[in-house]
Amino acid sequence: MSSDGTVGRGSEASPGPPDTATCVGVVELVTEYLEDALEPDVRARFEAHLDDCEECEVYLEQMRATIVAAGRVDVEHVAPATLDRLVAAYRSAVRARRNPGANGV
Amino acid sequence: MRAAERDGWGPDPSFGAWRRTARAGGRVASRYAATVAAARDDLFQPTPEDVALVAALRDGDEQAFARVVDELNGPLLRLAGLYVQGRAAAEEVVQDTWLGVIRGLDRFEARSSFRTWVFRIAANRARTQGGRERRDIPLSALLDPADDPGGPALDPERFLAPGDEWAGGWAVPPHRWAPDAEAQLVAGETRALIQDALDELSPAQRIVMTLRDIDGWSSEEVCAALELTPGNQRVLLHRARSRVRAVLERHLVAADRA
Numbered sequence: 001m002s003s004d005g006t007v008g009r010g011s012e013a014s015p016g017p018p019d020t021a022t023c024v025g026v027v028e029l030v031t032e033y034l035e036d037a038l039e040p041d042v043r044a045r046f047e048a049h050l051d052d053c054e055e056c057e058v059y060l061e062q063m064r065a066t067i068v069a070a071g072r073v074d075v076e077h078v079a080p081a082t083l084d085r086l087v088a089a090y091r092s093a094v095r096a097r098r099n100p101g102a103n104g105v
Numbered sequence: 106m107r108a109a110e111r112d113g114w115g116p117d118p119s120f121g122a123w124r125r126t127a128r129a130g131g132r133v134a135s136r137y138a139a140t141v142a143a144a145r146d147d148l149f150q151p152t153p154e155d156v157a158l159v160a161a162l163r164d165g166d167e168q169a170f171a172r173v174v175d176e177l178n179g180p181l182l183r184l185a186g187l188y189v190q191g192r193a194a195a196e197e198v199v200q201d202t203w204l205g206v207i208r209g210l211d212r213f214e215a216r217s218s219f220r221t222w223v224f225r226i227a228a229n230r231a232r233t234q235g236g237r238e239r240r241d242i243p244l245s246a247l248l249d250p251a252d253d254p255g256g257p258a259l260d261p262e263r264f265l266a267p268g269d270e271w272a273g274g275w276a277v278p279p280h281r282w283a284p285d286a287e288a289q290l291v292a293g294e295t296r297a298l299i300q301d302a303l304d305e306l307s308p309a310q311r312i313v314m315t316l317r318d319i320d321g322w323s324s325e326e327v328c329a330a331l332e333l334t335p336g337n338q339r340v341l342l343h344r345a346r347s348r349v350r351a352v353l354e355r356h357l358v359a360a361d362r363a
């Protein structure tokens with residue numbers, strides 16, 4: 001369905017590392033692409049595939065949107081009581097360091 | 106999984122051979138840049154921010170301390186969760202870690218980033234508390250993609266089968282997300298959905314994707330802190346992001362049709 005004659009033609013879906021000739025290969029290379037980890041020639045073929053294949057372009061955009069959406073998930077803040085306890089421990093350690101003779105931790 | 110284990114692709118045993126890319130720095134910059142700026146050789150050195158932070162901490166800056174405790178809370182809880190069972194035990198490891206950091210501030214050496222240093226301390230504490238069977242397992246073994254549930258990014262049914270004239274092409278192309286998907290993606294409901302999707306991931310996938318995409322760490326920081334090769338980090342990140350995308354696809358398409 002994706003094919004317009006230039007893409008989607010697999011190497012008979014031969015097993016092996018993902019390759020840029022097929023959509024299934026492109027999908028598996030998306031992260032390497034976004035991480036800029038593809039060799040220059042592979043990267044060029046990857047981008048050529050995207051130029052010809054709307055579905056893979058959509059897929060790439062959805063991966064990007066997923067990453068952005070994940071970035072909006074709330075981070076897990078420390079509980080106030082825990083933070084207070086740790087800051088207190090930190091404070092007394094700093095004090096003890098400044099006054100090695102005095103009581104401290 | 107099969108394909109991911111073959112030559113050159115997937116678990117990457119050659120730590121020294123990886124391409125060093127620039128530390129992306131800020132939260133936004135590191136998030137989804139497809140290209141990274143010029144290479145630097147000092148990736149494992151503290152940044153100027155690290156040096157300033159450690160100086161402030163040695164100087165008794167309580168605000169700086171509170172900030173970094175809060176910032177590293179989630180990452181450290183997840184790291185602890187790799188070794189110990191249950192929330193309470195993980196929280197104990199994290200608190201223990203900070204006490205160790207407080208005691209060790211003078212021993213911080215400019216050989217790693219501050220985060221990596223704290224992660225080392227935490228991994229040691231977690232290992233000790235994690236019980237005998239986990240004690241000797243290095244992080245790199247715990248996070249080995251070969252022991253992690255792999256599988257293709259998408260159901261193979263989504264592609265035309267071998268033998269088809271267009272084998273490897275889309276059989277069921279990605280469902281287009283509605284025009285208002287952008288708005289939906291930031292809605293609280295979708296954020297909860299992503300959180301659930303992250304919870305469903307394997308621990309190795311979850312910690313990598315969370316550090317990268319939620320906490321905004323660069324790939325170099327994640328590799329250093331988790332003792333992962335860049336190749337293995339990418340394999341875990343790929344599995345994680347692919348699964349989360351699939352969850353979003355189901356959600357957004359269903360919402361569209363509702």
Ligand SMILES: [Zn+2]
Binds near residue numbers: 007049053055
């Ligand atoms: Zn395609």
